[in-house]
Amino acid sequence: MCVRFDAVVVGAGPAGAAAAYAAASGGLKVLLVERGRGAGSKQVYGGKVYSHYLEEALGDLKGAPIERWVGKERLSIVDDAGRTATLEYEGGSTRAFTAHLTKLAAWLVDRATSAGAVFVDEVRVDSLRRDPSGRFSGVEAGGELVEADVIIDAEGVNRLLLERAGLVERANTRDLALGVKEVVRIGEKEVEERFGLDKGEGLSWILVGGVTGGLPGGAFVYTNKDTVSLGLVLYVDAAARAIEEPVHSMIEKLRTHPALHRYWADGDVVEYAAKLTPESGYRYMPRRLVADGLMVAGDAAGMLLNLGYTFRGVDYAVYSGYMAGRAAIAARDRGGPTEENLRELYEEPLRRSRPFRDLWRLRGVERAMEGGDRYFRRYPTLMGAALRSVFELGESTPSIYEALMGAAEESGISIIGALVDALMMARSI
Numbered sequence: 001m002c003v004r005f006d007a008v009v010v011g012a013g014p015a016g017a018a019a020a021y022a023a024a025s026g027g028l029k030v031l032l033v034e035r036g037r038g039a040g041s042k043q044v045y046g047g048k049v050y051s052h053y054l055e056e057a058l059g060d061l062k063g064a065p066i067e068r069w070v071g072k073e074r075l076s077i078v079d080d081a082g083r084t085a086t087l088e089y090e091g092g093s094t095r096a097f098t099a100h101l102t103k104l105a106a107w108l109v110d111r112a113t114s115a116g117a118v119f120v121d122e123v124r125v126d127s128l129r130r131d132p133s134g135r136f137s138g139v140e141a142g143g144e145l146v147e148a149d150v151i152i153d154a155e156g157v158n159r160l161l162l163e164r165a166g167l168v169e170r171a172n173t174r175d176l177a178l179g180v181k182e183v184v185r186i187g188e189k190e191v192e193e194r195f196g197l198d199k200g201e202g203l204s205w206i207l208v209g210g211v212t213g214g215l216p217g218g219a220f221v222y223t224n225k226d227t228v229s230l231g232l233v234l235y236v237d238a239a240a241r242a243i244e245e246p247v248h249s250m251i252e253k254l255r256t257h258p259a260l261h262r263y264w265a266d267g268d269v270v271e272y273a274a275k276l277t278p279e280s281g282y283r284y285m286p287r288r289l290v291a292d293g294l295m296v297a298g299d300a301a302g303m304l305l306n307l308g309y310t311f312r313g314v315d316y317a318v319y320s321g322y323m324a325g326r327a328a329i330a331a332r333d334r335g336g337p338t339e340e341n342l343r344e345l346y347e348e349p350l351r352r353s354r355p356f357r358d359l360w361r362l363r364g365v366e367r368a369m370e371g372g373d374r375y376f377r378r379y380p381t382l383m384g385a386a387l388r389s390v391f392e393l394g395e396s397t398p399s400i401y402e403a404l405m406g407a408a409e410e411s412g413i414s415i416i417g418a419l420v421d422a423l424m425m426a427r428s429i
Contacts, residue, residue: 005031005118007328008139008148010125010161012039014101014314015298015321016154017108018057022325023152024115028332031146032109032117033139035124039109043101043156044179044275045313047222047229048204050096053315053355057322058111065103067224068202069094072195075309076259078209079384084259098202098222098229100183104314128153128165128294136165136293150337152324154298154317157276162300168286173237177217177279177306180251181231183271184264188226194263195223206309209380211254215239218308219254221263228264230254233306235279247274277313278304282363289350290342295324305359316355323350382411 005028009020012034020032048070054061071094076086113119123141128151131137138147155161157176162168186194195203205221212218217234232251234243243250254260255269278284278299285302289295297303298317305312327346331337334345350356385407389398398406408415 002145002147004138004147005029006148006332007031007150007152007325008033008146009117009152009154009325010139011154011156011298011300012036012109012119012121013043013105013154013156013298013317014108015300015303015317015324016152017105017112018318018321019152019154019297019325019328020112020117020119021108021115022057022322023328024112024117024325026326026329027116028328030112030117031148032112032119033123033125033141033146034119034121037122038102039105039119039121043105044181044273045101045277046179046181046220046231046233046311047098047100047224048096048220048311049099049104050312050315052095053319057318058108063107065099065107067098067100068197068200070096070098070204071201072197072203074203074205076205076207077380077383078207078211078257078259079380080210080214081384082210082258083384083387085383085387096204098204098224100224101314108318125155125161128161130165134292136291149293150328150331150342151294152321152328153294153296153300154321154324155300157278157299159300162286162296167288167291167294167296171284174235175279175284176236177233177277178236178239178247178274179231179233179277180247180274181220181229181272182251182255182269183224183227183229184255184267185227185270186264186267190267191223191226191228197223208308211257213243213250213253215243220311221260227270228267230260230264233277233311236276248272277306278302279306281305281316282359285359289347290339292339293337295327295337295342295346297321297324302359303355305355305362307362312355319353319355320350323353378411378413382407382413385410 007023007028007030009016009032012032020030024030073089076084078084109119125139125141127140129138129140136151138145159168203223207219215234216238219232222229281302281304297320303316303320330345331341334341386403389403
């Protein structure tokens with residue numbers, strides 16, 4: 001049996017749901033297909049979402065399953081001994097919120113179906129189909145063909161459909177990261193008391209250094225209404241070469257870390273999840289984001305920015321999906337979704353957009369992070385030794401200069417080399 005839609009969207013994550021919403025809002029007959037059970041069931045992320053591009057694409061966020069608006073931002077450097085230096089920012093305007101991705105994806109899909117899209121889950125798309133001219137004309141799922149004028153591929157980081165279609169090569173591990181998280185329930189009152197938060201206020205906390213065992217990557221802690229999301233993000237290539245224990249053991253160490261454990265002591269782990277993500281958004285981006293009858297959005301398009309202290313994935317995914325949905329509408333009115341039309345209506349505007357320009361401008365951070373041992377173990381050790389000399393006083397009271405030089409001698413790190421690395425990192429990010 002063959003059915004036909006104006007547009008088929010593959011993947012009901014943030015990008016796919018936003019694409020379906022935009023296309024259906026413009027009057028297209030849209031099918032949104034998800035291989036998991038329910039919207040977002042195959043999606044994993046840390047827990048923090050910046051609101052700007054969601055509001056631009058969706059208007060107001062009324063009814064969105066927001067756990068807490070982030071009012072405190074915290075960045076910590078931790079050495080192998082557990083010594084911690086923390087920078088905290090608060091008092092500004094709230095531009096981000098925490099949310100559970102399955103709930104957020106379900107809300108986005110509800111917006112799409114309310115606009116007229118048809119949503120089906122537990123359906124695996126096996127291939128993208130082409131017509132005799134080479135134009136993408138539908139998808140094959142479970143032995144059945146669904147024809148469409150345009151396909152929006154939002155399948156995520158595992159781009160199997162695009163690989164089978166010959167549009168991208170197999171992912172390089174240098175461009176991927178592994179995210180692992182746990183959700184611990186401690187209670188709403190406990191969240192606010194233990195993290196020093198006002199009622200309804202949220203905390204975003206990024207940690208680097210010893211929390212990853214010196215491996216390139218970092219850790220995160222996000223507060224939800226009555227739970228805490230904590231996890232690790234590790235560069236796959238470096239982890240595969242250097243990791244000496246199972247990843248689940250590493251997150252267990254994070255949860256029981258002396259500097260962190262008190263925040264969720266006596267809590268119950270209610271969720272464990274893991275997912276590959278693009279570590280290098282720009283490098284992971286396909287050479288072409290469009291073909292005849294096809295657009296690529298979200299993680300599959302490399303729309304993710306990771307600076308170590310800032311992660312932007314869900315909002316970029318929503319933005320790219322929304323642009324793809326709008327382009328599908330405009331292409332209908334310009335003679336159809338030819339590659340030329342889709343390039344003019346989707347790829348070129350996306351490449352001119354602020355998210356893409358930021359991905360291009362900040363692309364050097366991946367190269368800087370390749371000096372991983374220095375950034376994620378040796379320099380945190382230098383910091384810990386210097387701060388120990390400053391704050392753990394005995395008979396002598398060193399100056400900051402003396403503490404720093406003594407720590408450099410103790411750890412065998414060149415101060416000049418550290419300053420050069422700091423300058424290179426600052427220029428990259």
